[in-house]
Structures are given as C-alpha cells and as structure tokens.
Amino acid sequence: MRLTEAQIADFHDNGYLHFAEGVLGDDDLGPVIAEYEALVDRRARRLVAEGKLTKLHEGEPFQRRMTLIAAEAPEIGDKLDIRFVRGRAMFDFLHCPRLLDLAESLIGPELQCSPIQHIRSVPPEASAMHNSRAHDWHQDAGTVLPEADNQIIATMWIPLFDVPEDGGCLELLPGSHKHGLRRHLVNGEIRVDPQEVPALTPKLLPTRAGGLILFHPLMMHRSQPNLSDRVRWSMDLRYQDSAKPTGRPFLPGFVVRSAAQPETVLTDYERWDVLWDEAMAPLADIPYDEYLQMVYRWPAGEHVG
C-alpha cells in the first residue's frame, strides 16, 4: 500500500496519518502474537514450577490471561521488549512489505529499521505489572542524539489487538511537528518540559488491530491509561533512510529494503540476534537513568530529578 500524494501532503501538514484499520492482516500480526503467546505460556509454566503462580489460566484470551497471571506474578511482563526477546516472527515482521511500502512513500527506496523498536505490553492501570506506556508528551526526535535530526524518521504505532479510547489509546498533538524540537527534561523518562507544550488540541486515536498510526519525529505524543481489563499490546517501530544516523549509534539498525543494493538487506535472523547481543553486552550494567543520559542532548543544568 503506497501513500497517495494527498496522504503524503496530509502527513506533512498534520504530522501524522491515522489508519484506524485495514493496513495489516492476520497473516502479518498473527505470527508475532503467536510468538508472544508461546513465550508467555513458557514463562507461566516456569512460574508454576517455581511455586510463584498457582494457576496457568489456559484457555483465557491472551490479553486477559496476562492480567490474570500478573495479579499473582507481575514478573510475567518483564523484559518482553523486542531487544530482549528477539523472536524470529518479529524479525520477519520488521520486514513487512506493507510497512515498508508506507515508509518508502515518505522516505524513498533505501530503508533501514531503526533500533528504537518496541513492543509494549501495557497492563490495566491497577496491575502490579511493569507499565511501559509513555505517560507524558514527548517527541521521538527528543529521545535521540542530534546526529539523527533533519530527516523523516517515520514512527509506526501498531496495535496487536483493538485499542479503544479507554484501553491505553495513543494521543497526538496534531500540528506540533511544526513547532520544532522542544526542550525535554529527563527524569525516569525523556519528556517535553510541560512549559514547552504548544497550546494545540490533542487528538485520541483509537485503532483496531490491522490499523496503525504513522507519525513525524517531531510529533508530540503520549498514551492514555489502560482502563480496560486486558493488556494493551502495541509495537512502535521506526523506519528511516539507510544512509542517515539513527541517533542511537550504539544500537544495531539494519537495512530492510534497498533498490540500489538489495544484497545489503539483512535477512539473516541469527546475525540480527548476534548484533543485539554485541550491542547489549556493554550496556548490561548501566542503570536506566544513566542510559537515558547517553541520548539526552540538553545541557546538564537543564535536567530535573
């Protein structure tokens, strides 16, 4: 699915495109969901064997099963992000032609997948499970080094299941990409200084499985609390020109499409796994706050916390 000229103009004008449904099919999302279902099942069995969980909750829908397990064993939700799990189905999904066609429409035919790639399992608000949702406004460009400025890095926010308004919905500040990069503060997360948020009208974007939100690196965004009784699963992936820096030089980006040099596309799953192993080894002992400082670009005197 290529973008039309009108959609491209909309993207530049409003800073985002919302496809409420119908971009991805079960054939795209199904293998990723199955991979995570199998992982959660393996973990649940291990927790039962270790005496930390009394019931497997088999037969419950996946999103609900996670919340039931987490009530007893919140660690079920730890380290589920792409960089830790590195599943083969996920690696394949990062090459999904439907995503790459959208990215190519905005960026051109030389595409890399940024290493800033997440899968988030956002629990219901009351859950003790780790909550990885972005609570406060931020711009993706504010979370990378300046080397990555002045290019379109297309963020794609992709729910694995339907996300209604009260289910941990993504919220954007349309037009905020025209206000430049605003000063961010770092305090557990890198977030826009509340005084720097432009007075624009926020927009909630409920999205069904198969839909996605495509947005500009200067778009201010955050997500709303998950008031449902299910885990909100979503991915946020980023695609950009292969020749340009990712803003996280110590993490492995990789080529996913190339018209000029198709042989550079990384199709070797084991190699991807090794690249992450190599990148993560020196980071393993760095506390998260220190890790954030490594990509925080404002002077130390402007930090809070």
Ligand SMILES: O=C(O)CCC(=O)C(=O)O
């Ligand atoms: O999914 C969320 O809660 C926030 C996602 C986000 O901040 C992003 O996609 O950059």
